[in-house]
Amino acid sequence: MSTVAWITARGLFGRRRALLLLPLPLLLVGLAALCRANNIAPSDWGTPVIVGLGLAVVLPVVSLIVGTGVLGSEVDDGTIVHILTKPLPRRDIILAKLGVAVGVSALTAAVPLFVAGWLADSVRLGLGLAVAAAVGALAYSALFLLLSLLTRRPVLLGLVYILVWEGLLGRFVSGTRVLSIEQYVITIADKIAPTAILEPKVSVPVAVVMAAIFVVGCAVFAIDRLRSFSMAGETS
Amino acid sequence: MSEASVIHDIGYQRYSGPRLGRSAVFGAIYIHGLRAAYGLGRSAKSKIFPWLVVGIVTLVAVILAAVRAQTGLLPLNYIQFADAMSWLIIFFVAIVAPELVSRDMRAGVLPLYFSRPLRAADYIGAKVAAMVTAVCGLLAVPQFVMFLGAAFTTKTGMRGVWHELGDLLPAWAYSLLWALLFTGIGLLIASLTGKRAFAAGGIVAVFLMTTPIVGVISILHSATAQKLAGLASPMSLISGVGQWLIPDASTGIFVGEFGPVYLIEALTLIAACMLLLLARYRKVASL
Numbered sequence: 001m002s003t004v005a006w007i008t009a010r011g012l013f014g015r016r017r018a019l020l021l022l023p024l025p026l027l028l029v030g031l032a033a034l035c036r037a038n039n040i041a042p043s044d045w046g047t048p049v050i051v052g053l054g055l056a057v058v059l060p061v062v063s064l065i066v067g068t069g070v071l072g073s074e075v076d077d078g079t080i081v082h083i084l085t086k087p088l089p090r091r092d093i094i095l096a097k098l099g100v101a102v103g104v105s106a107l108t109a110a111v112p113l114f115v116a117g118w119l120a121d122s123v124r125l126g127l128g129l130a131v132a133a134a135v136g137a138l139a140y141s142a143l144f145l146l147l148s149l150l151t152r153r154p155v156l157l158g159l160v161y162i163l164v165w166e167g168l169l170g171r172f173v174s175g176t177r178v179l180s181i182e183q184y185v186i187t188i189a190d191k192i193a194p195t196a197i198l199e200p201k202v203s204v205p206v207a208v209v210m211a212a213i214f215v216v217g218c219a220v221f222a223i224d225r226l227r228s229f230s231m232a233g234e235t236s
Numbered sequence: 237m238s239e240a241s242v243i244h245d246i247g248y249q250r251y252s253g254p255r256l257g258r259s260a261v262f263g264a265i266y267i268h269g270l271r272a273a274y275g276l277g278r279s280a281k282s283k284i285f286p287w288l289v290v291g292i293v294t295l296v297a298v299i300l301a302a303v304r305a306q307t308g309l310l311p312l313n314y315i316q317f318a319d320a321m322s323w324l325i326i327f328f329v330a331i332v333a334p335e336l337v338s339r340d341m342r343a344g345v346l347p348l349y350f351s352r353p354l355r356a357a358d359y360i361g362a363k364v365a366a367m368v369t370a371v372c373g374l375l376a377v378p379q380f381v382m383f384l385g386a387a388f389t390t391k392t393g394m395r396g397v398w399h400e401l402g403d404l405l406p407a408w409a410y411s412l413l414w415a416l417l418f419t420g421i422g423l424l425i426a427s428l429t430g431k432r433a434f435a436a437g438g439i440v441a442v443f444l445m446t447t448p449i450v451g452v453i454s455i456l457h458s459a460t461a462q463k464l465a466g467l468a469s470p471m472s473l474i475s476g477v478g479q480w481l482i483p484d485a486s487t488g489i490f491v492g493e494f495g496p497v498y499l500i501e502a503l504t505l506i507a508a509c510m511l512l513l514l515a516r517y518r519k520v521a522s523l
Contacts, residue, residue: 023445076431152281154433
């Protein structure tokens with residue numbers, strides 16, 4: 001299992017690819033520092049930077065790139081066969097890959113969010129955002145890992161989820177918020193550190209239970225899909 | 237080649253038809269790119285995403301035209317329509333750009349292309365032209381639908397139609413500007429990687445991460461910074477150009493006296509993307 005995790009991490013970070021994950025977090029910290037240096041009230045810049053950029057863009061996009069990269073790129077290359085033919089339970093393969101994806105995206109999103117929350121309000125808000133981002137990374141990674149097994153175009157489908165479901169529908173149609181990971185993250189962060197910056201729209205029990213359902217459900221379904229996985233050449 | 241130079245004739249027939257030059261290759265890549273953008277000639281699966289976007293954009297245009305015909309109100313004018321569809325256009329660019337350039341790198345066919353009488357500039361020119369046509373069509377056709385709706389229900393006869401046409405033509409130019417800028421940025425990012433998934437993610441990340449910068453700069457205390465805030469993101473840059481050239485467009489971007497700056501930056505950005513694409517293809521085999 002550790003070998004699978006090692007291979008996955010090498011696939012993500014090999015050569016210069018890790019550098020691609022840097023600009024988004026740097027931008028988040030840079031904008032927070034710029035606002036702080038210009039003496040703008042945190043109530044003005046907190047929502048656009050932390051929610052608009054951090055929770056709506058950095059966390060889902062990083063999780064999308066990493067989450068579909070851990071398994072999807074191996075499916076694309078065809079090298080997944082090498083892992084599948086080893087006498088390893090499919091559960092271990094999925095859990096190892098999910099672990100790497102969660103670790104990388106949680107670290108990439110939580111650190112800048114901690115800094116931004118700290119600059120905006122207090123260390124407590126920073127910690128709340130970091131914990132919520134870690135939970136969000138877990139749920140997003142499980143979802144996108146599952147997508148990379150269900151379809152040949154996981155990134156596009158993931159983008160539809162982020163842009164259309166969370167971005168457009170989440171804003172106008174209140175019912176879709178119950179199935180939006182972004183709203184769980186906001187709720188959990190607000191529960192740990194209540195501020196005016198975050199406006200939770202779902203209740204805490206709903207957020208925690210639905211996040212857990214997302215993680216467990218997607219992981220179990222992904223294991224099940226990998227049990228009966230069939231390779232296909234590059235078509236369409 | 238003269239017959240004398242054949243060492244051993246193994247009986248292959250020679251091609252004696254007309255030899256088509258660069259322009260024919262250009263045309264072939266253009267047509268192929270345009271068809272690939274909408275998934276024509278490909279499997280049903282690769283038609284889902286482009287036609288999903290086309291369907292939504294057209295549906296919105298039809299609804300807008302119907303609302304206007306029934307109530308006489310104008311919820312969105314042609315230019316606001318293009319702005320309102322910006323997220324869908326980003327998504328469309330993220331679908332089409334990797335389809336056009338990343339596939340060729342992935343399949344390793346670039347050496348085959350460039351062994352023909354085809355230059356890097358032709359290849360890029362054809363791809364850019366195909367994608368500009370695709371993106372522009374995505375906006376211009378629904379705008380035309382809105383125009384038809386307005387033209388057939390106008391109360392003032394021919395004069396109303398002329399007036400409407402005067403609104404439509406600048407909006408088409410505006411859509412062309414959208415298409416040029418988004419094509420340049422999208423193709424440049426997609427040409428950096430052979431993996432379509434990474435290319436799509438990268439394009440969306442670049443467009444999404446620039447939007448909050450505008451939001452932050454526009455709340456700075458300096459009035460000049462507020463007027464220049466739109467320069468930070470391609471979407472608000474285009475809106476700013478539209479606002480300056482067509483003052484009654486009401487795009488919501490306040491440019492003040494800096495309108496020319498917006499236009500210059502838009503043109504520079506388009507030119508820079510094309511030059512960087514050329515530089516990228518100076519030396520490329522596969523990735």
